[in-house]
Amino acid sequence: MKNILPLLLLVVVIGACKKKPDPITPEVPVTKNTNGELRISISHVAGNQALQVGKGWYKTENGDSLQIDKLLYFLSNFKLVKADGSMYIEPESYYLVQHKNDTDFTIVIEDVPPGQYSKLVFLLGVDSARNTSGAQTGALDPNSGMFWDWNTGYIMARLEGKSPQSTNHGSVIYHLGGYKGFYSVLREISLDAAMKIEVGKPVNMHIKADALEWFKTPNKIDIAKTSVMMSAGANAAKLADNCTDMFKIDHID
Numbered sequence: 001m002k003n004i005l006p007l008l009l010l011v012v013v014i015g016a017c018k019k020k021p022d023p024i025t026p027e028v029p030v031t032k033n034t035n036g037e038l039r040i041s042i043s044h045v046a047g048n049q050a051l052q053v054g055k056g057w058y059k060t061e062n063g064d065s066l067q068i069d070k071l072l073y074f075l076s077n078f079k080l081v082k083a084d085g086s087m088y089i090e091p092e093s094y095y096l097v098q099h100k101n102d103t104d105f106t107i108v109i110e111d112v113p114p115g116q117y118s119k120l121v122f123l124l125g126v127d128s129a130r131n132t133s134g135a136q137t138g139a140l141d142p143n144s145g146m147f148w149d150w151n152t153g154y155i156m157a158r159l160e161g162k163s164p165q166s167t168n169h170g171s172v173i174y175h176l177g178g179y180k181g182f183y184s185v186l187r188e189i190s191l192d193a194a195m196k197i198e199v200g201k202p203v204n205m206h207i208k209a210d211a212l213e214w215f216k217t218p219n220k221i222d223i224a225k226t227s228v229m230m231s232a233g234a235n236a237a238k239l240a241d242n243c244t245d246m247f248k249i250d251h252i253d
Helices: 004-017 211-215 234-243
Strands: 036-046 065-081 087-089 094-098 105-112 115-124 147-149 153-162 171-177 187-197 203-210 247-252
Touching: 036 065, 036 187, 036 211, 065 105, 065 211, 094 105, 153 234, 171 234, 187 203, 187 234, 187 247, 203 211, 211 234
Parallel strands: 036 203
Antiparallel strands: 036 105, 065 087, 065 094, 065 115, 065 153, 115 187, 147 153, 153 171, 203 247
């Protein structure tokens, strides 16, 4: 009996030291993305030339010489529209576009339901609701240099440069703002864009934005008469009308 007792104790100790099996982790099903993606690349031009800020000189429709030093604008409220009128609306759709030489500005619209679409629609500017919503972040951060105050809201589009025809010491300064009634510079842009959105096959849309359209139809701009515009009003609304022609789809692949 004396010899058996130590042996029994040894068996108990060994059994207690055996490693417990690892707990079984249940498999988490992988959710496959069932929607597609549209990538929009915006390249800026001045007529038939690439836009070079602070470098190139260009001729406006009025025959004025112009060098562009800054070009910024908001694009928002993107919609992809089908032939039957149904659409996909991108949530929280706000972008501040700033031109930099030799660089395209890219917008990626994710989670687009598959299907055949016929139009791309978006807003030039920031919708009135977001102009009055208090402090914003991201593209709508008021510290971006594209904001006046809570009464007048955002600068929707901004072009600055130089011209020998300017009566403001050679400077051209256009800040387009205003979202209320007759003086609103918000403009909806609609582009015909036949494209098929599929899962796993991003669609690449290439848009050219022509800065010289600011000075053309329907309102020809004479820089000698309008060198500076930095408040909401009828003249800003006329410039906004011109800007609706700025965007054209070059190709889709």
